[in-house]
Amino acid sequence: MASLLLSANAVVRGEQTIGDFVLIHLFLIQLSQPLAFIGGVYREIRQSLTDIEVLFGLLETPAEIIDSSNARDLTVPSGSICFDDVHFHYADDRPILRGISFDVPAGKTVAIVGQSGAGKSTISRLLCRFYDVTAGSISIDGHDIRSVKAISLRAAIGVVPQDTVLFNDTIGYNIHYGHLDAGKEAVWNAAVGAKIDGFIQSLPSGLETEVGERGLKLSGGEKQRVAIARAILKAPPILILDEATSSLDTKTEQDINQALDLVLKDRTAIIIAHRLSTIVTADEIIVLDKGQITERGTHQNLLLQNGVYQKMWNRQQAFQEIEQKLKSLT
Ligand SMILES: Nc1ncnc2c1ncn2[C@@H]1O[C@H](COP(=O)(O)OP(=O)(O)OP(=O)(O)O)[C@@H](O)[C@H]1O
Ligand SMILES: [Mg+2]
Numbered sequence: 001m002a003s004l005l006l007s008a009n010a011v012v013r014g015e016q017t018i019g020d021f022v023l024i025h026l027f028l029i030q031l032s033q034p035l036a037f038i039g040g041v042y043r044e045i046r047q048s049l050t051d052i053e054v055l056f057g058l059l060e061t062p063a064e065i066i067d068s069s070n071a072r073d074l075t076v077p078s079g080s081i082c083f084d085d086v087h088f089h090y091a092d093d094r095p096i097l098r099g100i101s102f103d104v105p106a107g108k109t110v111a112i113v114g115q116s117g118a119g120k121s122t123i124s125r126l127l128c129r130f131y132d133v134t135a136g137s138i139s140i141d142g143h144d145i146r147s148v149k150a151i152s153l154r155a156a157i158g159v160v161p162q163d164t165v166l167f168n169d170t171i172g173y174n175i176h177y178g179h180l181d182a183g184k185e186a187v188w189n190a191a192v193g194a195k196i197d198g199f200i201q202s203l204p205s206g207l208e209t210e211v212g213e214r215g216l217k218l219s220g221g222e223k224q225r226v227a228i229a230r231a232i233l234k235a236p237p238i239l240i241l242d243e244a245t246s247s248l249d250t251k252t253e254q255d256i257n258q259a260l261d262l263v264l265k266d267r268t269a270i271i272i273a274h275r276l277s278t279i280v281t282a283d284e285i286i287v288l289d290k291g292q293i294t295e296r297g298t299h300q301n302l303l304l305q306n307g308v309y310q311k312m313w314n315r316q317q318a319f320q321e322i323e324q325k326l327k328s329l330t
Pocket of ligand 2: 120242
């Protein structure tokens with residue numbers, strides 16, 4: 001800038017020509033571009049070094065769950081689950097599960113209901129061994145899950161989680177992830193089973209549509225159906241559905257439940273549900289309250305017990321009736 005001013009002055013005084021002024025201007029432009037470039041490179045190198053530091057920090061983080069040295073692969077001939085007096089807390093001063101015992105015989109379905117924060121999702125996290133129990137034990141087909149390799153345990157379990165997080169990739173990949181060896185046809189059949197085929201067909205890029213970071217370009221119900229399709233494709237011996245259809249409208253939910261009934265047939269399943277109408281056929285329903293089982297039995301049994309379950313059922317039925325009446329008015 002200063003040299004331009006000096007040059008302009010010199011031109012006015014007649015010591016330099018306009019050509020000299022333009023030349024100096026050009027020199028300055030030529031000089032500033034590489035300087036800005038070097039600045040950019042420097043910034044990027046700094047950022048990369050910071051990222052590498054974070055990466056090494058992550059790599060050095062010790063895993064909370066480590067396979068024992070004599071851990072074996074879990075082979076799942078039948079898939080029966082047993083929770084035996086399970087106690088658990090995330091933080092020492094706040095117990096979450098306090099003496100939970102239940103069995104899911106092979107091929108049967110157990111439903112868990114209860115207030116928010118009762119510990120329902122915690123039960124599914126413990127079964128996948130994302131955390132170890134504080135006391136008691138969980139076993140599959142008689143093998144304590146702490147004695148088997150975590151990777152084989154998780155391969156045997158399919159989860160449709162409460163809050164589905166997708167990979168920043170295509171819808172097709174996100175479904176395919178359930179079973180990466182599966183062919184294209186199997187992926188599409190899973191999409192049909194999860195009733196997401198219509199939505200995929202309506203997209204210009206179909207299965208190749210990118211879902212965005214954590215799947216943020218999809219609605220809650222679409223994400224849930226991708227997760228269901230993934231579980232259908234994985235077809236594991238044990239299935240956990242954690243509020244798997246909570247973001248869907250009643251019609252889609254009913255359709256999917258039919259597809260899920262097929263998947264659940266002959267599979268061991270734990271279903272966590274808020275809408276009780278979706279679990280009436282479960283072999284056993286467990287009512288969880290503040291980490292303890294307060295009621296248990298089949299749907300019919302529980303209705304006769306005149307307890308929390310019956311109250312929840314009546315409230316939801318009344319609500320549904322009002323909803324239907326409102327619909328018939330409009
Ligand atoms: N990672 C965690 N660290 C500490 N506390 C946690 C953690 N995850 C859950 N909790 C606490 O454990 C309790 C049980 O959580 P959980 O997710 O099992 O509830 P839930 O029964 O599934 O509830 P909802 O119906 O709302 O999904 C909650 O009070 C929650 O605050
Ligand atoms: Mg939950």
